[in-house]
Amino acid sequence: xxxxxxxxxxxxxxxxxxxxxxxxxxxxxxxxxxxxxxxxxxxxxxxxxxxxxxxxxxxxxxxxxxxxxxxxxxxxxxxxxxxxxxxxxxxxxxxxxxxxxxxxxxxxxxxxxxxxxxxxxxxxxxxxxxxxxxxxxxxxxxxxxxxxxxxxxxxxxxxxxxxxxxxxxxxxxxxxxxxxxxxxxxxxxxxxxxxxxxxxxxxxxxxxxxxxxxxxxxxxxxxxxxxxxxxxxxxxxxxxxxxxxxxxxxxxxxxxxxxxxxxxxxxxxxxxxxxxxx
Amino acid sequence: xxxxxxxxxxxxxxxxxxxxxxxxxxxxxxxxxxxxxxxxxxxxxxxxxxxxxxxxxxxxxxxxxxxxxxxxxxxxxxxxxxxxxxxxxxxxxxxxxxxxxxxxxxxxxxxxxxxxxxxxxxxxxxxxxxxxxxxxxxxxxxxxxxxxxxxxxxxxxxxxxxxxxxxxxxxxxxxxxxxxxxxxxxxxxxxxxxxxxxxxxxxxxxxxxxxxxxxxxxxxxxxxxxxxxxxxxxxxxxxxxxxxxxxxxxxxxxxxxxxxxxxxxxxxxxxxxxxxxxxxxxxxxxxxxxxxxxxxxxxxxxxxxxxxxxxxxxxxxxxxxxxxxxxxxxxxxxxxxxxxxxxxxxxxxxxxxxxxxxxxxxxxxxxxxxxxxxxxxxxxxxxxxxxxx
Numbered sequence: 001x002x003x004x005x006x007x008x009x010x011x012x013x014x015x016x017x018x019x020x021x022x023x024x025x026x027x028x029x030x031x032x033x034x035x036x037x038x039x040x041x042x043x044x045x046x047x048x049x050x051x052x053x054x055x056x057x058x059x060x061x062x063x064x065x066x067x068x069x070x071x072x073x074x075x076x077x078x079x080x081x082x083x084x085x086x087x088x089x090x091x092x093x094x095x096x097x098x099x100x101x102x103x104x105x106x107x108x109x110x111x112x113x114x115x116x117x118x119x120x121x122x123x124x125x126x127x128x129x130x131x132x133x134x135x136x137x138x139x140x141x142x143x144x145x146x147x148x149x150x151x152x153x154x155x156x157x158x159x160x161x162x163x164x165x166x167x168x169x170x171x172x173x174x175x176x177x178x179x180x181x182x183x184x185x186x187x188x189x190x191x192x193x194x195x196x197x198x199x200x201x202x203x204x205x206x207x208x209x210x211x212x213x214x215x216x217x218x219x220x221x222x223x224x225x226x227x228x229x230x231x232x233x234x235x236x237x238x239x240x241x242x243x244x245x246x247x248x249x250x251x252x253x254x255x256x257x258x259x260x261x262x263x264x265x266x267x268x269x270x271x272x273x274x275x276x277x278x
Numbered sequence: 279x280x281x282x283x284x285x286x287x288x289x290x291x292x293x294x295x296x297x298x299x300x301x302x303x304x305x306x307x308x309x310x311x312x313x314x315x316x317x318x319x320x321x322x323x324x325x326x327x328x329x330x331x332x333x334x335x336x337x338x339x340x341x342x343x344x345x346x347x348x349x350x351x352x353x354x355x356x357x358x359x360x361x362x363x364x365x366x367x368x369x370x371x372x373x374x375x376x377x378x379x380x381x382x383x384x385x386x387x388x389x390x391x392x393x394x395x396x397x398x399x400x401x402x403x404x405x406x407x408x409x410x411x412x413x414x415x416x417x418x419x420x421x422x423x424x425x426x427x428x429x430x431x432x433x434x435x436x437x438x439x440x441x442x443x444x445x446x447x448x449x450x451x452x453x454x455x456x457x458x459x460x461x462x463x464x465x466x467x468x469x470x471x472x473x474x475x476x477x478x479x480x481x482x483x484x485x486x487x488x489x490x491x492x493x494x495x496x497x498x499x500x501x502x503x504x505x506x507x508x509x510x511x512x513x514x515x516x517x518x519x520x521x522x523x524x525x526x527x528x529x530x531x532x533x534x535x536x537x538x539x540x541x542x543x544x545x546x547x548x549x550x551x552x553x554x555x556x557x558x559x560x561x562x563x564x565x566x567x568x569x570x571x572x573x574x575x576x577x578x579x580x581x582x583x584x585x586x587x588x589x590x591x592x593x594x595x596x597x598x599x600x601x602x603x604x605x606x607x608x609x610x611x612x613x614x615x616x617x618x619x620x621x622x623x624x625x626x627x628x629x630x631x632x633x634x635x636x637x638x639x640x641x642x643x644x645x646x647x648x649x650x651x652x653x654x655x656x657x658x659x660x661x662x663x664x665x666x667x
Contacts, residue, residue, distance in 0.1 A: 182383040185348055186396050186446070187373035200387045275387035277430030
């Protein structure tokens with residue numbers, strides 16, 4: 001009698017009350033494995049790119065029509081801005097890749113066996129580390145490692161690891177222990193339980209950490225310019241040193257747009273990697 | 279021990295289970311003075327359901343988990359089908375011992391089919407064989423494969439999740455199945471249904487099932503034997519339900535089984551023990567006029583409607599029959615009961631039926647007949663007379 005049963009909006013979870021206990025023929029009201037796209041998620045997916053597009057169009061219009069002097073024109077030349085934007089994206093991408101490659105395995109390690117006793121300490125340090133000023137970290141590292149792209153990447157990685165590490169540990173700890181035992185009880189090896197049960201179930205929390213880290217890194221990468229690491233920070237810096245207020249604001253707007261776009265990408269990634277069924 | 283599906287031993291019925299023997303099994307947790315399991319020796323015969331009951335903390339779950347080595351015994355030996363469980367790796371062992379957990383413990387990110395297919399996949403079955411097995415099992419636990427295969431656990435009710443949990447435990451056709459409070463997380467009506475279904479499945483498969491429960495009524499209903507444990511997993515009594523009810527070994531058992539044991543005897547008697555009456559039946563699609571005629575000839579004012587596979591679907595009064603042909607009732611039938619259900623459950627079901635009777639079903643929900651108050655009271659009177667002699 002499937003025609004008589006309508007799927008509830010958004011796939012409401014089925015009742016578990018006695019009346020709802022269906023025999024073989026009953027159909028729960030939940031929509032069939034439909035991914036939940038509630039209003040808020042949808043809004044967060046549509047609004048930011050539209051906003052970014054509108055503001056960027058506004059920037060282009062301003063850049064083409066404003067009465068700029070020669071210094072300003074040089075600073076805001078499309079080629080220069082494009083290069084810096086590309087450097088900024090490169091900094092963010094390389095850093096984020098390193099962050100995930102380091103923080104997730106480290107988080108896994110810190111939830112296994114004896115090492116798990118260390119995890120509260122590590123989470124504590126991570127939380128304190130988050131409060132450390134990023135400029136300080138970057139400058140200190142530059143004094144030790146010298147200037148350049150890779151020093152910036154190392155500093156940003158150190159900074160970006162923290163949220164991912166913390167969320168990996170929290171996510172893995174949040175996995176229902178009975179499910180882990182169920183996996184073991186069915187004869188799955190520890191590795192298989194980790195890969196097929198724990199990580200998929202923890203992935204929404206881990207991905208939330210990745211998104212936080214992305215936003216953190218894209219913002220902090222503005223400081224890379226101080227140690228010759230490149231990025232859009234260059235425009236802002238020139239604006240400040242040359243007393244060109246509009247250059248500085250232009251740089252800030254571009255960084256903000258990039259950050260919004262990357263945050264949006266992170267959200268998209270979160271949604272795509274979320275396992276179906278949870 | 280192999281994964282061969284059919285393992286027959288001499289006997290009148292096909293028993294696919296294997297014998298389990300525990301010899302002086304001890305579990306002492308480090309840092310605890312009193313051992314969780316002091317010294318447990320026990321033989322669980324092949325093909326039987328043995329219920330472990332006892333107060334919480336008595337070591338029943340620990341004892342169960344030592345059989346599949348989720349907990350390693352401190353000392354002692356556990357044999358399944360004569361083989362020491364420590365002879366093979368724990369993962370190998372567990373793939374050959376079914377495991378069913380409270381609430382089903384399904385993996386929420388896997389579909390029903392994937393959940394059930396976990397052990398077959400670990401054993402390296404090919405995709406086609408696995409999917410055939412999944413459908414077979416869904417059918418066995420009363421879930422239509424085409425409809426439920428690709429669902430996610432959160433789209434199922436508690437009872438359905440538990441059914442899938444049972445199917446997952448049976449997936450690789452293991453000779454031994456361990457159940458840890460399997461029906462603890464569902465409401466009483468669902469629990470009763472699931473218990474009936476388990477008995478029905480067991481009638482077909484004859485596995486060795488070890489089941490932990492804290493519910494003595496469940497133990498009496500499901501168990502071929504009941505193991506009552508005291509603190510430290512000390513055996514208070516290990517016997518068949520009727521001996522435990524009529525002859526408790528000591529005060530502890532008597533207390534645990536509780537008062538009203540003559541009422542509990544209702545949980546011992548099965549529907550199949552009492553007289554099952556037959557009434558007029560009709561198939562979906564039969565002409566109404568003809569059905570009405572037959573019913574009136576039999577003196578019945580109602581008919582039991584069966585679907586094409588002989589499963590009862592409804593029990594309408596004659597005056598409710600409309601149209602030319604019998605149509606399949608839209609709502610779920612709730613007054614059917616398995617023939618292995620206890621009289622206790624039968625009375626419960628009858629009370630919610632306006633016919634004052636329940637429809638009795640056999641293997642795979644096949645219609646057998648009906649049972650009414652009269653039949654149950656006659657049976658109770660007969661039991662009392664027997665007891666009085």
